[in-house]
Amino acid sequence: MTDGLSFRAQTRQWLERNCPASMRLPITAEQMVWGGSRLHFDTDDQRLWFERMGARGWFAPGWPKEYGGAGLDADQVRVLEEEMTALGCRQPQFNLGVWMLGPVLLEVGSEAQKREHLIPMTQGRVRWCQGFSEPNAGSDLASVRTSALRDGDEFVVNGSKIWTSYGDVSDWMYALVRTDASAKKQEGISFLLIDMRCAGVSVKAIELISGKSSFCEVFFDSVRVPARQLVGPLHGGWTVAKRLLLHERAAMSKFSEGAAPSHDPLAVALPYLMDGDGLLREPVWRDRLSHLLMDAHALALTSRRVHEEAMAGQDVSASASIMKLVQTEQEVAKYELLQQLMGHRGLGWEGDAFSPDEHDVCRLWLLAKTYTISGGSSEIQLNLIAKRVLGLPG
């Protein structure tokens, strides 16, 4: 067992020496380095940081060395995360595969799958996307219809996926496919790994009301997938997916780590509301702003309380649904209010007649409409709270 104190000291020292200063600043979406076949760096510091962390196996520090990790135990992984947070180190690569698929492969993948897929993830050479939702399967994910029919030592896949983030720049997809159309919904689903460069795979970007997005539709036209890419048992994909979704929350927090803070509503609002004396005299706007700030304050206090209770070993399993519900609804409410108090200036689509802040607020007002829908809609979260936390029947 490693001496915890010296590991922390070593880790801190290494990070201080090897994490370039520019890699310690809050990160914006444009600055994210995505592992995959299109890996590229905008700055030398990005490359350095990527290469140094990769060489140490620290893209996946808790994984066994034979699969490209650093073989650290859970405590050491936590120490590394804490030291990175303390120093403000950003993630050297963003990689859905490492954070979501990798842990699942380690748990239920075959040896061949682990060797084929884990190492390229830890080297940042392969980019993964998630193929779950379909036009007919959103909240009701178990209704997936994309079929995978066995033909010799291959599956032939037909159908489509929707809301696939970054589908147009990804190398591989992990997908839920239907392998038994006669069984009960959840019992006829399999978990399949699909090479996006296969013949028959096509991708179309989805434009949102807010403009361009990372979301895509992915179409499968008789795509042949080797049977060895089946993860877990045939027809056992629903269980694999549930395991994967457990890792989603931790993955989401890595995405938001060190992200630049979103708009401070008071700072944005005041110039639009102040009169000549610098006072906010309009009582209705003042009251609405006060409401908004109080909501945010209550959420921050709740987030802190959840963290403290988790640290104290209490059961905080209810909190995930509550936080997702409240955070997203508050973002919607915030941008609604900001857009409204900007008046028509908050409704510019493009061009320099509007300030960058005004454009941001308008686009975010529109994009925020996705927050309460994706990742488990507000209605689904309410169902979960009602049934699992409050024990209401049905």
Add this chain to the structure above:
Amino acid sequence: MLGETAKSFLHARSPISALRRLRDERSALGYDPQLWRDMVDLGWSAMVFPEAAGGLDFGFKGLGTVFGQCGRTLAATPLLSTVVLSGGLLMQCASAAQRARLLPQVMAGDTLMALALDEGSRHDPRRVMAQASRVDSGWRLQGDKCFVLDGHVAQQLIVVARSGGVAGDEDGLSLFLVEAGAPGVSVQRTHMVDSRNAANIHLDGVVVSDSALLGVAGGGLQPLDRVLDRARVCLAAELLGLMQEAFDRTLVYLKQRVQFDVPIGSFQALQHRAARLFVELEMLTSCVAAALAAIDADDPQLPLLASLAKARASDLSERLLGEAVQLHGGIGVTDALDLGLLLKRGRVLQQSLGDGVFHRDRYARLKRF
């Protein structure tokens, strides 16, 4: 530990039926003196005073738990007016002599005190207009106070009156100790919807000596605000407990009530409404806990947190208690069901020491907009 003691004590000695009895018997005192004595024996009247002053130095986190359980059981006690408001003001701005005279009696439960502050229909300390004018070696008080909690059972009053400035000014407020039986003081009990104690007090040329002035003449607002914030947090804690009780009962009803051959709790519309109320209760729990901790830590953020907690508790109580009645259907509007008593107390708590509108305005002012 304290929470468990408070819970079992109050459930045994003062469940909701105790308030119902006080109401139905038209109790002149509006509280049970024996119950108060037992609470004093448990240390509740000394809990938040420093050891140096003879108190237990237990802090407001503990008192908050007591208030929460009082909310659940609707226990009628002089805790807020005597201990938190008046005792708090004695600690903040009384002279050593004043404190020595009154604080031991407060802690022993022997003297009840009340703060006479409000004048308009809604809480607004800055709008105090009752006059305090200088006379030979003393002061003359003239004015009308209303919604004085425990006003008709208190032996000692603390009256907020204006010795300078005009209504709306922050400067010029003074605090005076006034005997309830002093010449010129007339107390009229007001019968409130929650069956708890409140009174209007008319001050007609009430003369008090210099030794009745608490703290600095004209400088009363600052210590008053500090004590009011502590009281607001206690009220938020009581309101939270009350709402949790109402919510728990509603949940039981949703699971038990069968209509159309199924428990009505299986209807998604009702499930979503219940889930949303639960989420709001969790958020409020965080706010109240943070505010109580801020009192004990002497955190400069206390005014902000007090307004946050009182505003949210007030607003949520409006929604949650209304929903609780609605979700109970017909029986929800009957007097027989305890829910009505929770609703009524909830509303009085909402209006005490500033509702959501008042505190959102204050929050904005504290945030400088």
